[in-house]
Amino acid sequence: MYTQPVIKKRRNGRYGNNNWIKYSSKIQRDVFLYSDLEYDHWILIEFDKNVKYFCEQPLHVKEFVNGEWVDTIFDMWIMTVDNKYKFVEIKYAADLNPNHQDFSKRSSEQVEKQRKWCSSFGHPYEVHSEDFIYQNKLLLNNYKIMLPYIDNRKIKNDIERKSIINILKLNEKSTIRNIEVQLPHLSKQSVRDTLYNLIYEGVLNANLGSTAVGINTEVWLVE
Template sequence: MKLITRKIQQNLIMNSRRVREIKLKKFSLSGQITSQKNNSIIQFESSLERDYSILLEFQPNIKCYLEQPMIINYKEGKRGRKYIPDFFVQELDSEINGRVVEVKYQKELFEKRDILKCKFEAARKFCFENNLKFEVVTENEIRTEYLKNCKFLWKYRFNNSVINWTDIDLILYLFEEKEKVTPNQIMELTKDDFKKAELLYLTWFLLSSGYVSCNMNKLINMNTILWID
């Protein structure tokens, strides 16, 4: 068993290939997002899984992640079963090899607790044997102020082709002078309303791309303090 699970783990880390494809469904929110962190397409089959993926995209301590990452074989009585967790997550500078994550609504955890019990026990055993950590995350951990900021910034991440890099330099010079600034202070760089709109767009681009930082646990507004790490 240990040899098999270690081979699965090694293949997961080396190849980063999902073991199950998520198909579009009529009666549930399934789809895909483009991941900058993984340079790949991430599939999801619920809005909660989508939100968790977006959250991972913005967390600086996350190295990479994969959906539908592995098959964990286990027995329920005498019957052989298979369990595919929702995500595998690797962190930077971590003492463990990664985290195996199940994403579930609190209501579903309660309603399906008897079915999920054996799956989760098998996952914990698998993780123990492979220096991994198993965890279940719900809407309580995912749908936070941090996520609201991530979803706001998400639409600004993929528009490099329309970026005015001269104006980017103008904003970065302001950071050199003051170290910490707010979006309102960036708007004060010009009196032209059209230019203000451009500078605000670029401010969100810099923040969404990680060039500029802020406290993501508080909702972003025009007085949010920004800095460069």
């Protein structure tokens, strides 16, 4: 299991030098991300209820594999709730397409070396491009709206949480607007803070993949 990145320093990337440091409630520490693509990928992993743990920049491999020198750092290591894991590299599809004008021989060779190392030692390996990350842009944008509310370092208001859960026990499904109406003594900010955290924790489901998060979002209890 990998718990800390092997590098924590600013670096410049081919597609700009956007560096992100964000707190992850899932692994309870700051994470270090080195491109917008890595940042968006992390948001998906952070909200994925099937992911139990992850580590960015988890391993720096320096060794010979079948006579070839491999010197590479993986972008992420992910473990799911069923204790299965995989190494992941995050790349733009054009980087790996030899017929594209933005093809990167360096990136292509890096991926092949990572694939060879993982195959040699029996480790599952995947490459996640923008095709994977942006397959549901609405869902990703909803997560981005919710993200500022998610922080397990904050003290939970159990009374507010129970009030929302009790409404959903009676109504099965409800819109955020309906919950706000039924809890007039609470601010809209407070209701959404509690709702978003219950969704993040897997207590509630929501139609985030098909509806922009807001007053018309439907939520319901996870069975």
